Amino acid sequence: AQTVTQSQPEMSVQEAETVTLSCTYDTSESDYYLFWYKQPPSRQMILVIRQEAYKQQNATENRFSVNFQKAAKSFSLKISDSQLGDAAMYFCAYRSILSNDMRFGAGTRLTVKP
Amino acid sequence: GAVVSQHPSWVICKSGTSVKIECRSLDFQATTMFWYRQFPKQSLMLMATSNEGSKATYEQGVEKDKFLINHASLTLSTLTVTSAHPEDSSFYICSEGNPSGSSYNEQFFGPGTRLTVL
Numbered sequence: 001a002q003t004v005t006q007s008q009p010e011m012s013v014q015e016a017e018t019v020t021l022s023c024t025y026d027t028s029e030s031d032y033y034l035f036w037y038k039q040p041p042s043r044q045m046i047l048v049i050r051q052e053a054y055k056q057q058n059a060t061e062n063r064f065s066v067n068f069q070k071a072a073k074s075f076s077l078k079i080s081d082s083q084l085g086d087a088a089m090y091f092c093a094y095r096s097i098l099s100n101d102m103r104f105g106a107g108t109r110l111t112v113k114p
Numbered sequence: 115g116a117v118v119s120q121h122p123s124w125v126i127c128k129s130g131t132s133v134k135i136e137c138r139s140l141d142f143q144a145t146t147m148f149w150y151r152q153f154p155k156q157s158l159m160l161m162a163t164s165n166e167g168s169k170a171t172y173e174q175g176v177e178k179d180k181f182l183i184n185h186a187s188l189t190l191s192t193l194t195v196t197s198a199h200p201e202d203s204s205f206y207i208c209s210e211g212n213p214s215g216s217s218y219n220e221q222f223f224g225p226g227t228r229l230t231v232l
Contacts, residue, residue: 045223
């Protein structure tokens with residue numbers, strides 16, 4: 001079974017600064033999907049960014065980018081120019097090509113200081 | 115992206131009663147929906163996969179007789195917590211899996227239902 005590990009329970013960043021959230025995963029599959037989801041206090045899960053494993057190019061969505069290292073099974077999220085609205089729980093998730101279910105990491109709580 | 119609604123958003127019930135939570139796909143036909151449970155300050159744990167027109171697939175450790183899932187149509191899946199107990203108090207989230215037009219197989223999540231069992 002695939003496992004997803006987020007080793008940073010909490011992170012803090014100053015407004016306008018850059019922060020990187022770590023994620024590693026374990027799988028024997030060669031192709032899969034990786035995601036970062038944001039869960040604000042409302043608890044609605046919001047997709048931040050996604051990456052397909054066969055694509056070597058790192059995904060980017062405005063201020064959000066990933067560093068995908070397939071051999072190392074690492075998928076970190078970089079948030080540039082952090083804003084107060086970025087404060088939330090961030091979950092890294094793995095989805096197999098073969099199945100539809102998604103596995104989540106334990107989450108990282110991000111605090112943005114004004 | 116796809117829009118998923120849940121009802122109710124918050125429910126309080128007495129121990130021993132049953133509670134039904136609805137998950138609706140508002141703009142896609144969802145052959146597969148997922149049910150998650152999230153305890154305070156914890157991650158989402160997959161409970162079961164709901165398949166339209168067939169039996170749900172439960173994760174190991176999830177009691178199928180306690181958490182009844184029905185996916186009778188392509189737009190509605192329901193989770194019934196039977197004989198609820200205080201330890202069933204949690205945040206329940208459904209998601210729509212593999213909607214048409216999604217090339218990355220991302221899931222779209224409902225807003226969740228907070229269940230409190232007294």
